[in-house]
Amino acid sequence: MSYTSKLPPSWNDGPPPRKVEIDLSSPGLAVVELERLLFTGRAIVSHADEVWPRLYIGDKHSAVNRADLSQHRITHILNAAHHKLNEVPAMYGSMGVTYMGIQARDATDYDMSCNFQMASDFIHSALNGGGRVLVHCHVGVSRSATLVLAYLMIRQKLRLVEAVCAVKDNRGIVPNRGFLRQLCALDRELFPGK
Template sequence: MNTDVTKPANQEIGIAQLTNQDAAMTNLANIKAGQVRPANQKAGQARAANDNQNQRNANVAMRMVTDSNYLTPGVFELQQLFLKGGGGGAKPAHVNEVWPRLLIGDEKTALERPQLLAMGVTHVLNASEGKWNSVATGPAYYSGMGIQYHGIVAEDTPTFNMAPFFGPASDFIHQALGRVLVHCVRGRSRSAVLVLAYLMLRERLSLLEAVTVVMDQRCVLPNRGFIKQLRELDITLQQQQQQQQQQRQHQGPDTV
């Protein structure tokens, strides 16, 4: 006995429609469950991946705030800016005031206690504590001078992570009521990167603005690793600014 049954055309169309609807509902359920991502979500992830790739490529300038013309410079561009010496014509010196009440100096400046008193220095931030390539002072060295001391054990190498010290150093400088000397051995790399981070974190300058301000007053040249860390800090601060703007836009104007 033949068991094949021929279905009417309209019945086959109805079955096809049900099958398509079932597939659509299944796909929607999978999307909600996170198993399948809609096309616009995939596009957003592709853009995010591209942004992350650009961030990993340290030589690519990046715009993090959509309605701003500011670009976080690439590492190579920053290195060239440091090598050119800025636009202020600063000449090599033992110590320079790069911001009101904020000085960058070298080992000689840190060791000459009478000169520190003459300059009115009340706080010393030593960015070169340690056994190698260091300045051996410490709190006892300035005893009886009314100088508050803060030391950081840091190496002037591209692989040394100075970023964890950006916050504590900035707090020390910010809380000082007098003149602050930030120094290392030569006053060009370790001390400079801490001052630049302070200007970004506390004075709300962009990295490019901070570099310009400091280079107008002093010749500094942080190593490549420190420059990369400053760039990453700048990207983070620009991202925070973008998020704050988006939150304000979402909240809308204040209502009375």
């Protein structure tokens, strides 16, 4: 199948979209091809990067840096590496930031797909209300990226390859192989027969 990268019209000021062909019907081969595509992404040069209008992927540092949160005018934080022993930073309350934590492991055998809908709903609600969302984990390349890709697929109706192309040019991401398989399954679920 052939996909052309999609970005919102206001964001597509760069070079013309390119066609990327990856057959998602064979999960094993698709993961290898997706990894090749991901390795063509932008290098990570900052703690957080805007990957879709008002939607950022970042690392744990970006989530506790008051100056960065203020600079990006973040109103919502989705922590994909929440641990039940960690407390929500007190500064979020004083900054008016809405927080959601997901206890996810960055492991190929972890079922991240059980969080796709909940995370997508949180991001969608925040963006529809005019908010700005930071999705983060420890490094900001696997768990957080997986949830953002799922959001783009579920709510923005992008195919997986389109979502990867939209994100990777703004931030280098590398979801683990288990997460990539789960995203392939989501693509088949959302776009059957395509």
